[in-house]
Amino acid sequence: MQGLVYESLQEKKNRGAKAFALLIDPDKVTPASLDELMGLAEAAGVDLYFVGGSLVVTDNLDNCVLQIKARTRKPVILFPGSPSQLSRHADALLYLSLISGRNPELLIGQHVISAPFVKKSGLEIMPTGYCVIDGGAPTTVSYISNAAPIPHDKADIALCTALAGEMLGMKLIYLDAGSGARRPVSSDMIRAVSGQVEVPVIVGGGIRDAEAAHAACRAGADVVVVGNAIEKDPSIIQEIANAIHGVTVA
Numbered sequence: 001m002q003g004l005v006y007e008s009l010q011e012k013k014n015r016g017a018k019a020f021a022l023l024i025d026p027d028k029v030t031p032a033s034l035d036e037l038m039g040l041a042e043a044a045g046v047d048l049y050f051v052g053g054s055l056v057v058t059d060n061l062d063n064c065v066l067q068i069k070a071r072t073r074k075p076v077i078l079f080p081g082s083p084s085q086l087s088r089h090a091d092a093l094l095y096l097s098l099i100s101g102r103n104p105e106l107l108i109g110q111h112v113i114s115a116p117f118v119k120k121s122g123l124e125i126m127p128t129g130y131c132v133i134d135g136g137a138p139t140t141v142s143y144i145s146n147a148a149p150i151p152h153d154k155a156d157i158a159l160c161t162a163l164a165g166e167m168l169g170m171k172l173i174y175l176d177a178g179s180g181a182r183r184p185v186s187s188d189m190i191r192a193v194s195g196q197v198e199v200p201v202i203v204g205g206g207i208r209d210a211e212a213a214h215a216a217c218r219a220g221a222d223v224v225v226v227g228n229a230i231e232k233d234p235s236i237i238q239e240i241a242n243a244i245h246g247v248t249v250a
């Protein structure tokens with residue numbers, strides 16, 4: 001089940017290198033806007049393409065994945081808010097279990113229902129302990145998941161949740177303040193989690209400039225995800241990429 005995409009994330013982490021994931025929400029792009037975005041993203045050196053949304057209302061996912069694949073050799077990874085967001089054209093799947101919440105459907109229920117389809121998809125499956133962190137206001141993910149986010153200033157809760165996830169076998173931990181969060185995950189929380197878990201740590205939600213991306217890397221994020229801010233202003237991609245790639249940890 002573990003494959004090339006996960007190995008590349010682990011290898012980057014072992015070198016102390018940081019990865020920039022661009023989140024593309026299939027509802028928010030047209031073929032023309034995606035074409036332009038891909039030009040900027042490839043020039044900037046985006047490392048990973050995440051595709052998905054908490055709620056996807058168009059049937060644009062397959063086309064979106066195919067269009068991204070046609071423009072890059074970098075991994076295209078599904079980041080699904082529900083099992084309806086599967087595309088066999090992607091390379092890998094963040095197989096999210098919402099371990100910060102107590103909603104059984106998002107911990108295991110939806111996985112049981114969709115297991116045969118996920119297995120048949122041929123996607124590389126990356127079990128991901130998904131933690132929603134309070135981002136200062138309700139976000140689409142906090143509303144849709146119907147589960148209390150971890151309070152912004154409770155790094156210990158995030159740490160214990162991440163450790164439990166890792167010991168249960170999760171291969172990635174994702175700390176997410178939610179799309180467009182007013183405040184991103186704090187450096188204290190990222191430091192607490194990345195200091196003790198061994199698997200790669202992904203951080204996203206409300207990262208809207210180079211400074212915030214840099215801070216997340218310095219605190220220990222292995223992968224930094226940016227979606228909303230680049231949707232609003234694609235021209236910031238290069239400076240965010242530079243900020244992320246400029247951090248290497250010995």
Ligand SMILES: CC(C)=CCC/C(C)=C/CC/C(C)=C/CC/C(C)=C/COC[C@H](O)COP(=O)(O)O
Binds near residue numbers: 082098176177
């Ligand atoms: C195949 C399967 C079993 C799917 C179920 C997946 C599951 C349990 C999902 C958990 C709940 C959920 C609604 C997840 C949403 C995922 C998502 C796309 C969130 C948006 O993330 C924002 C990202 O971190 C970037 O933020 P920003 O830069 O501010 O846009």
Ligand SMILES: O=P(O)(O)OP(=O)(O)O
Binds near residue numbers: 025052054
């Ligand atoms: O789907 P999400 O969670 O990325 O949120 P939104 O599309 O509302 O920004």
Ligand SMILES: [Mg+2]
Binds near residue numbers: 027052053054055140
């Ligand atoms: Mg969305």
